[in-house]
Each structure stands twice: as structure tokens, then as C-alpha cells.
Amino acid sequence: xxxxxxxxxxxxxxxxxxxxxxxxxxxxxxxxxxxxxxxxxxxxxxxxxxxxxxxxxxxxxxxxxxxxxxxxxxxxxxxxxxxxxxxxx
Numbered sequence: 001x002x003x004x005x006x007x008x009x010x011x012x013x014x015x016x017x018x019x020x021x022x023x024x025x026x027x028x029x030x031x032x033x034x035x036x037x038x039x040x041x042x043x044x045x046x047x048x049x050x051x052x053x054x055x056x057x058x059x060x061x062x063x064x065x066x067x068x069x070x071x072x073x074x075x076x077x078x079x080x081x082x083x084x085x086x087x088x089x
């Protein structure tokens with residue numbers, strides 16, 4: 001599967017039944033070439049107009065199913081949520 005195919009799939013957390021969004025990036029191990037995590041942008045500031053300040057970094061082991069249109073993950077959202085602003089605020 002290519003990254004462009006992953007980016008077209010919506011990520012759903014099966015613990016909360018919440019839509020997290022679409023895959024924006026992946027992390028991978030340079031030595032093995034294997035994907036270690038998928039990255040999904042978090043909620044935007046003020047209706048998403050002024051950019052995003054958080055993202056979900058979801059370990060590949062937390063993916064339960066990859067379907068045609070969806071990726072089902074099983075995570076505690078607060079554990080996967082990462083602040084991506086330079087100063088952490």
C-alpha cells in the first residue's frame with residue numbers, strides 16, 4: 001500500500017467511536033523500512049482556520065483493521081495526542 005492510498009482513508013477510534021481524521025503522514029524505521037506509526041492532524045485552532053496545533057501519532061500496533069475507506073484504531077486519544085507547536089503551547 002502506498003502513502004497516497006493511506007491518506008484517502010479516514011481513521012476511526014473504536015474505543016470512542018470518534019472520527020480522528022485522515023492520515024497526513026507516516027513514521028517509519030530507517031533500518032527495516034517498516035512503518036512504525038501513522039500521523040493524523042488533531043483539531044484546528046478556531047474552526048481550523050489558523051492551522052493545527054496538535055496531531056495524533058498512532059503506533060502501527062494500535063491499528064486493528066485497514067479497510068477500503070477506513071482505518072480502525074484502538075487508542076487512548078490522550079496518549080496519542082502530541083502538541084506540535086514549537087514552544088509546546
